[in-house]
Every structure is written in C-alpha cells, then in structure tokens.
Amino acid sequence: MQTTALRYFLAVARDGTIAAASARLNVAPSAISRQIANLEAELACLLFERRPRGMVLSQAGELLARHAHQVLASAEQVVTEIRELEGLWRGLVRVACTEAFAIDLVPEAMAAFHTRHPGIRFDLSVLPPGQVTHRVVQGDADLGLTFSLEPSTETAVAYRASLDMVALCAPDHPLAGRGLIGLSDVAAYPVALLPRDTTLRTILDAACAAEAIAIEPALTTNTLSSILPFLRRTRGLTLVSSVALQGQVARGEFRALPIRSHRSLARGIEVQTMRDRRLPRAVQAFLGALLAALPPVQG
Template identity: 60%
Template sequence: MQTTGLRYFLAVARTGSIAAASAQLNVAASAISRQIGNLEAELDCVLFERRPRGMVPSPAGELLAQHAHQMLIRSEQIVTEIRELEGLARGLIRVASSEGFSLDIVPSTVASFHAAHPGLRFEVTVLPPAQVTQIVAAGEADLGITFALAPSTQVEVLYDEQVDMLVLAAPDHPLARAKVVQLSELPNYPIALPTRDTTLRQVFDAACLQEGIVIEPVLTANNLATQLPFVRRSRGLALMSALSMRTPLDLNALVSLPIRARASLSRNIQIQAMRDRRLPRAVRGFLRQLLDALPPPAGSA
C-alpha cells in the first residue's frame, strides 16, 4: 500500500468527507477519491459507508485506520534514517505546543536550531494542553511541550518539572516594586485571566476557593496575545509562567512577581513523545536544544 493513499484515507476517516479532507490536505477531491478507490481495489473491500453524518469507516476501514498511523510513522522513520545515512540535512520536525511556550521558547529554539541545520523544516501546532497530549499520542507530532496537572499514561514524558505561577505587571504598576504579592491582594486590581479550560485558570481558581477569595476578572481571554496589551496599557495584572514571557521580562517591558498563597500555584512543564517510538536524529537534536532552554530538573547536577 502506498503512503499517499493511506494519508488520504486517514484524512477522510478523520474529517468524515472527501470534500473536508480535500480542504485540509489542499489536494483535489478527485485525487483523494481515486486513491481510496485504489485502496479498496487492492484490499478487495469497502472502506467507507455513506451515512447521514458523512463517510464512516466500515469494519474493514476501522481495522485499516488502527494500523495506518503506525505504518505511516514507520515509513517516515525509514525515510529519515535513509537520509541520515546519506548525510542529507533535510526533514520535518513537528512540534505541538500549548500557547505559553509558543510565544518564546519554541520559536527561539526553532530559530537557533534552524540556523545550525538550514535544511530542516518545522511545523508548530498550538493547542490546549490536553490536545497536545492527544496528537503526540497519535503520532501526529514528534514532540509536545505543554503544562500538565497530572501524569499521563498516553505518552512518554521526556521532561517533567514544576514551575510557579507569577503575577505580571507593567513597570509603573503600584505592585511592581513588591518582593511578593499575597493572593488576597489581587482583588484590589483589575486582572486578566485565561478561560476556565486552561490549566492556569484551574490551579488559580482552586487556590482562590481554598482562601475564600472571589476575583472577577476585568478581561477573560483564551489567548495571551489579548491579555498582554491589557497589562502594558493599564494598571491591570495577568497571571502566567515566567517561561511564557521571557523576552518581555528581559526587555523590562513587564515585571513578574511571585504570589504567596496557602495552596500550590504550580504546574508541571512536560515534553512528551509518542510511546515506543524511536525519534529521528534531527528530532533528538532539537529535543536537546529545547531541554537547554528549560530549567534543569530538580535534583540534576
């Protein structure tokens, strides 16, 4: 079976229609239909059933889908290993990232690694933390970097380190010169918070609940890019990891302050990979550079 046909088959299985798969892959619908027809002829079976909700894999299609991901991953590994033997500095590194790391750490690592290996290409997908884990587990990303609240059995965790939540403020904010901010002080100032489906908001809300503190955010936003201008241009505050905001902090555009609370305001940074997968050499090199950008794990010398 050709890998092109398998990719097109999986796209239709995932999206539920040839038209949607065509838009996702930027490939003509007729080409996708032809490849699926070739697969059905080769396997002598029907791979999809047409239902009101779209094209649904038949029992044979479901069986093929279970194995197609692994077949494609193995095919990519073989191509990568052959290129490495030939000394070709080419290839694609796919990274899934939660938003906090997409602002600085991931693009900075991509830039520096690409400078040393200009033949490589990179694909960065920014997703909520749970979805990062899901696509890494499915083999749709080589590495995932995300915040996590609990261990995951879906993936292999290559790095796991706790990091504290901080308050971000403009340099002229009344709290900017404080050494530490009490959680109980935060209701006195306008604050921007992420949406409730984020790990940061879940940890923060739990800490507030434990101390009986009620905070009504002036701004609730599902991305950091919306929160940061609010902090810079008002006497407002925001919450995030210092790792997410390293460049603005280094440039003194913002200041960060530790928060004192009864409950933990920490989350874990994880770098994740698909279980039982041998990472290509280029991905292993990128991983080493990514690890260099993160705090060393506790207890490491």
C-alpha cells in the same frame, strides 16, 4: 497496502468528508474515493459509516487508523534516515505547543537551533493542551510541549516538571517592586485571565476558594497574546507559568512576581513524543536544545 491509500484514508478520517480531505491534500475527490474503495475491497469490510453530516470510522476503520499511523511514521522515518546520512544538513521538526510557550520560549529555541543548523526546517502549531497531545499521538507532531494536570499516559514523556505560576504585570505597576505578593493583592487590581476550561483557571480557582478570595476578571480571553496589550496599558495583572515569557521579562517588558498562597499554584508541563517511535536525528537534536531551555527537573 500502499502508503498513498493510507494517507488518503487518514485524511478523510480526520476531516470527516472526502471533499474536506480533497481540499487539504489538493487531490481530486475521485482519487480519494477510489483509494478508500480499494482499501475496503482489499479488507472486505466498510471502513467508514456514511452519515448525512459526514463519514465516521467504523470499528474496522478505527483499527486500521491505529495501524496506518504507525506505517506512515515508519515510512517517514526511513526517508528521513536516508536524507540524514550526511548529518544535520536537512530535516523537518514538527512541534505543537500551547500559546504560553509559542510567544517566547519555543521560537527562541528554534531560532538558536536554526542559526547552528540552517538546513533544518520547523513547523510550529499552537493549540490547546489536549490538542497538543492528540497531535503527538496521531504522529502529526514530532514534539509536544504542553501543560497537564496529570502525567500523560498516551505519549512518551521526555520531560515533566511542576512549575509555579507567577503574576505578570507592566514594569511600572504598583506591585512591580514587590518581591512576593498574595492572591489578595492580585484581586485588588484588574485581572486578565484565560477561560475556566484551562488548567490555569482550574488551579487558580481552587486556590482562591481555599482562601475565600473572589477574582472577577476584567478581561477573559482564550489567547495570551490578547492579554499582553491589556497589561501594558492598565494596572492589570495576569497569571502565567514561571517559564512562560522569560525573554520578555528578561528584557524588562514585564515583571514576574512570585505568589504566596495557601494552596499550590503549580501545574505540570510536559515535553511529549510519540510512543515507540525512534525520533529522526534532527528531532532528537532539537529535543536536546529544547530541554536545555527548560528549567532542570528537580530530583
């Protein structure tokens, strides 16, 4: 099987139609159709179920998709290793992470790494936690940094830690000088939060229920970047992981306040890689830099 045919096949599997795959790959639809027909003829089976709303992988297609991801990853690995014979002069590092890490931590690590190795390029995708893991599993991201309630069973885990949430507020907030606050203190002010289908809300809502405290958000949004202006212009609070927005807190743009609660406000964060894949040299080097920017794992 040719890698081109496998790449076209995976694009259709991901996008659901030949037209969408054609637009993504900038390849004529007829060329994609021909390659898929060749694969089906070679394997003597249908790889897709053709439905009115698109194409869905058949059972045989699911098997081929798993194989194709490994084949393309291996082919990419060979090319990368050849290019890396001269050291960290060139390379691409693909990172997927949740927004909390994309505002500050990951870009800062990338900037510091690029200063030392200007030939290394980065591709950063900002996604919900589950989609981060999916990108890594599918081989579309070299590294994933995400929140998780349970350890990942789909990826290799290079780092896992359980970190407490903190309350984030403007420097002139009435609570800004407090060393420790409670959930009742949070509830006394306007609160901006992520939606209920996030790990943060799952843990926060359970902790509030344990103390019979009701927090009705003044702002609910699926992007942390939309919450920050709200905090700057109001007496509002939000909750974030203690590792998020460290740079902005260090520069005095926000205050991070530890929270005392009857139930743990900790949640897991993971750095994930694809199982059974030897990482390219540039990715290995950046992984080390990223781990150094995260809190040490407590033994």
